[in-house]
Amino acid sequence: MANETLISSSSLNFGIDGGGDASTGPCGLSFYIGQLGAGTSIGAGPCYSGACFNIEAANQVGASNTYGYWFVFGPSRDPNYDGSVSTAKQWGINQGNQAIQAWNTNSYVARLTIFADIEGYPGMNGWVNNTGLNQAVWEGWYSIVQAGNGGELIAGVYSAPDAWNEIMGSSYTLYSSTPTWSYEPQNGCGSSCPTIYSYDAESFGGVYPVIWQYAQNCGNYGDLDAASELPN
Template sequence: MSGQARVSGRGRHRIVRTGLAVLLGAVAALVTTAPAVAGDGPAGFWYGTDSTTITISGGAPYREPVIGGSYGGYVGMLGNWANLTGCNKIVVWSTTDAARAATNRGTYHLGVGVGGYYFMGGPGVDPHYDGTTTEAYAWGARQAAQALADAASRHVTYPVLFADIEIPGHSPSYTPADDNGWNSVYTSPCSGVVRTGFVPVTVDRAVLNGFAGYVTGHSAYRAGVYSAPDIWASIFGSGSASLIPNTYEWTYESFTGSLTHHPYGWCLSGTSTCAHFFGGQTSSSRYALMWQWSGGGGSRNGYGDFDQIDAARTP
């Protein structure tokens, strides 16, 4: 007989179980210690947040709150037309999240850094409203001048400065005018009392033209617009005044209150929820830059505003 020890069936099973336990333990250790794979995609896209502070836990380099992946950028409200006219309303800027985005960009070369938008007022809240496109253009330029001053003080490095054009509804903390003066003319900027319930689309468009012209003429920033297809149509109609083929865009439609599915490109993975742009542009346009996919448009996710940012198209 050989000198090899015999192993009984019972002992053999015990050895197999022990070996399997060791193997599973090793696999578990690998899973526990391996870095998370979560992150944005395809290459060139970054997760980000905007406006209100969302707690970002952990140290640098910082990660996108709640859903994971690298924290790719922050975009905050630079100013509010209602403050330019003395109505004393809020400005939503997170110094904390802006600092984290700046650190990721400046130190770790992650994301796009810090961006800004200006909460725009339409012709109907212009203190000097006279119904002309000339005055509307000047009103847009005055708001742009304030936006540039605010961008300088907040160290905005993202190269596109956004005009926030929306119909906020009854939002007294932000504005005294439910439509921000895009579709109605008010007795005074702060009154909240409608004098005329109509503004020509050409006059509305002149405000945007004044903003964009001043931004590009007095700074290195490019002009962009934050809005959504239905809101855009309700202000500018569907004719030539609505078309902005060479203007950078940030949309907030479609949106969701759920953070279960995350963006990949311009759609939420595993769903039919996708970004829809406006002013004659689509997601395939080189000017389609950002998508606020949760937290905007009245959606609530319990945290704040989440964004998808295409750095490859950023000028």
């Protein structure tokens, strides 16, 4: 299917994500990933009021090279939380619907993949000590985003092995076509630019990450990313 096509590259593509106001990155800038919202709130969440969306970077690379991500909360953050799988799945669907709306109304974003930001551990960000309920949230989010805009949109995931295994369970796998973006390991803001030979993103959910966030909280750059392939 067209929405599973990956644009491959013989060298890495460099980008930044999140907040800051830089219009480039220390290794150059060919893509940007900005926060669209969190939970069921557009433009609000851990970065508040869109502060995790760098308009300067989005303008520099253009909408065709700008992605969005959505901070997904676990089942216990649902006002209707009752411990059931069906309610947890509906909570994921509700968050996914808001992500679609945010994508449709953000003129800076045109890349089709929306990444679900799934991080933390049970007891944090609404995730619970029940992998079945946590999985239901993701599955609800995935199903509605993947079907978004008549099947045009693509549901991806931002996470890392430790968080994914604690939240979803180490044996829980993603569809092989799911674009993944990993934040482990961290090289640090002062590290040299990764190369195709030192690309070291750690897999989760049984899928090798196409984007690696190799450094976090790097001043006005926000976070630093390298991509072996750019999802649609």
